[in-house]
Amino acid sequence: MPELPEVETIARGLNQRVAGDTVESVWLGEKPEPLKSPAKEIVAVLERSRIEQVRRVGKHIVFDLVRPSRNGRRPAATRAQWIVHLGMTGRMLIASPETEIEKHTHALLKLASGRELRFVDPRRFGRLAVVRMESKNGAGFVAPGDEPLQAQAERFVTLFRGRKTPIKSALLNQRLLSGVGNIYADESLFRAGIRPRRRASSLTRDELRKLHAAVQEVLREAIALGGSSVSDYVDAEGREGFFQLQHRVYGREGESCLVCRTPIKRVIIAGRSSHYCPRCQK
Numbered sequence: 634m635p636e637l638p639e640v641e642t643i644a645r646g647l648n649q650r651v652a653g654d655t656v657e658s659v660w661l662g663e664k665p666e667p668l669k670s671p672a673k674e675i676v677a678v679l680e681r682s683r684i685e686q687v688r689r690v691g692k693h694i695v696f697d698l699v700r701p702s703r704n705g706r707r708p709a710a711t712r713a714q715w716i717v718h719l720g721m722t723g724r725m726l727i728a729s730p731e732t733e734i735e736k737h738t739h740a741l742l743k744l745a746s747g748r749e750l751r752f753v754d755p756r757r758f759g760r761l762a763v764v765r766m767e768s769k770n771g772a773g774f775v776a777p778g779d780e781p782l783q784a785q786a787e788r789f790v791t792l793f794r795g796r797k798t799p800i801k802s803a804l805l806n807q808r809l810l811s812g813v814g815n816i817y818a819d820e821s822l823f824r825a826g827i828r829p830r831r832r833a834s835s836l837t838r839d840e841l842r843k844l845h846a847a848v849q850e851v852l853r854e855a856i857a858l859g860g861s862s863v864s865d866y867v868d869a870e871g872r873e874g875f876f877q878l879q880h881r882v883y884g885r886e887g888e889s890c891l892v893c894r895t896p897i898k899r900v901i902i903a904g905r906s907s908h909y910c911p912r913c914q915k
């Protein structure tokens with residue numbers, strides 16, 4: 634499942650390649666699951682819209698759209714957004730029209746540049762939605778939690794302080810931080826020296842500040858690594874090319890800790906695997 638750094642990388646890659654292009658027509662598949670807005674509404678919003686920019690909000694890809702008025706009447710233009718969540722297996726492809734349409738393609742946008750933007754998702758956990766922004770200053774799509782790369786240390790401390798749940802569960806709670814998933818939660822806790830099962834309320838202010846720094850460091854490193862292969866991810870062949878973050882604990886159960894050689898442990902917390910070093914993490 635793509636996590637925040639992957640979604641950031643994909644959004645940046647899409648922005649480089651389709652910002653400024655205009656959607657000429659839209660085809661949507663028959664399967665209802667991927668459509669979070671009515672099909673008619675998605676088509677109505679996307680057709681004839683210019684893609685201003687593509688960016689990440691939480692784990693969503695947001696296309697900021699400008700829609701010209703009909704007949705050139707006022708208001709001159711309206712704003713809207715196309716929101717894509719990749720779910721487990723969703724991919725966005727930029728393809729030439731000659732490229733064979735893959736099985737499990739749920740949306741196909743023809744662009745004025747002659748290319749096509751396709752949404753492919755075999756398992757159909759991905760979601761497509763549109764938001765019309767009635768006023769010029771309309772907020773548009775907002776993720777439920779705080780953006781982890783923008784949250785300041787004090788804000789981070791406030792979010793987690795006093796919570797009775799294990800810190801690992803709190804990190805995964807999308808209403809607190811938006812976009813941190815299982816891998817990056819485990820890696821952040823390792824770097825901060827904190828065991829995943831500890832209650833958030835047992836962490837000192839210093840520990841929370843350390844964790845805040847670790848979360849941002851891990852996410853930034855992963856984005857930097859993913860960024861180098863972005864063109865592969867969205868190319869016509871749909872090759873996936875992420876350089877995975879060098880995991881220090883995630884997926885390394887039984888292997889020796891890279892710092893102290895103690896075997897890495899795996900426990901289940903709130904139904905999710907958690908990996909930690911019993912010596913480095915307190």
Ligand SMILES: [Zn+2]
Nearest residue numbers: 890893910913
């Ligand atoms: Zn260790």
